[in-house]
Amino acid sequence: MDRTAALHAWLTRHLAPGFTLSAPIGDASSRRYFRIIRTDGPSLMAMDAPPASNDCQPFLTVAALLKPALRVPAVLAQDLEQGFLLLDDLGETDMHSALLQADGAGIQTLYLSAIDSLLALQSASQPDVLPDYTADTMADDLERFAHWYAGIHLGKPLQGSELAVWERSRALLIGRAQAQGKVWIHFDYHSRNLIAGEPMGVLDFQDARTGPISYDLASLLKDMYLPLPEDFRLDIAIRYWQKARAASLPVPASFDDFYADFEWMGVFRQLRTLGTFARLAHRDGKTRYIDDMPQALAYLRETCVRYAQLHPLFKLLETLTGITTQVGYTF
Structure with missing residues (x-):
C-alpha cells in the first residue's frame, strides 16, 4: 500500500465517509500536506511525514508552545508510527x-x-x-x-x-x-x-x-x-x-x-x-x-x-x- 492509500485508510478511522483528498501540497521536503474536503463539515488538513526521514514530535511540541500566541493548526489526531497527523485548516490562501x-x-x-x-x-x-x-x-x-x-x-x-x-x-x-x-x-x-x-x-x-x-x-x-x-x-x-x-x-x-x-x-x-x-x-x-x-x-x-x-x-x-x-x- 502506498503512503497516500495508507493515509486515506487511517483517515477513515477518524472521519465520516465521503471525504476526498486534494493533490499533495508542498514539495520542499519529504513531508506533504493534503486538504481534506468533507461533505459533513469544514475542510481539514492531513500531514504525511514518512518516519524514515521525518519526526512529527517537533511539530507537536512547537505547536503546543506557539498555540497561545499564534494562529497555528490544532492537532486533531495523530499516528506517529506511520507519520500521519490530522489538523484543522487555517485557510486556502497563503x-x-x-x-x-x-x-x-x-x-x-x-x-x-x-x-x-x-x-x-x-x-x-x-x-x-x-x-x-x-x-x-x-x-x-x-x-x-x-x-x-x-x-x-x-x-x-x-x-x-x-x-x-x-x-x-x-x-x-x-x-x-x-x-x-x-x-x-x-x-x-x-x-x-x-x-x-x-x-x-x-x-x-x-x-x-x-x-x-x-x-x-x-x-x-x-x-x-x-x-x-x-x-x-x-x-x-x-x-x-x-x-x-x-x-x-x-x-x-x-x-x-x-x-x-x-x-x-x-x-x-x-x-x-x-x-x-x-x-x-x-x-x-x-x-x-x-x-x-x-x-x-x-x-x-x-x-x-x-x-x-x-x-x-x-x-x-x-x-x-x-x-x-x-x-x-x-x-
Missing part, C-alpha cells in the same frame, strides 16, 4: 497568493500582519526550551553552498584561495549572527508558510529554534519566491524595529545597526538557501528550485557590494557565477 492579487495598500497590510505575528512569536520566547541555532550548526548549514551549489550545481569545488575566502566569509557571517539578541525563530518564515488572515496563520514551524532576532525578518523581507523593492523592505523593517523596541525585544538601540544585522543575516540565509535549492535539484530531482536561484543571487550581490568586509565574498560570487556587477558604495 500570503504568497494573496500578495499576487493585492494592490499597494493590500500588500502593506499583509506584511504588517506578518510582522505582528512574528513579534508575537518572538515575544513568546522562553529560555532553554527550543534548541539553540549554534555556530557549529550554522557552519554545517552554510556548507550546503560550498558543496551543493558551488561544487555540484556549478561544478566549481572551492579550493585554494577561493576556499580561504569562503572560510573567512563564513566565519564573519556566523560571528555577526551569533552576536545578535536571541529569540525563538520559525526558521522558514516566508510568504508560502503564512496563511492570509487576521491574525496571520503560521505553518511549517517544526524546525523552530532559538536564534538571531533578525533571522525570520530576513526570511520574510528577502523572500526568494517574491522579490520586494528595497524601499518597501526598508519601510517594513523600520516598522518592525519600532514595534520590537516597544515590546522590549533584544534589537539594537540604533536602527542603522539593526538594519546592518538584518542585511548580513540575509546574506547568511541566501547562501544557505542556494545550497538547499541545489541539493533539492541534484539529490532529490526537484529541478524547479533552480528557477529561484537568480533572486537569491540578486539579493546577495545587492548586499555584499555595500559592505567592505563582504567584498571578497562578492568577488567570489562573481568568479563562480560569471555575473559581474559594478561596485558602488560601502558601509
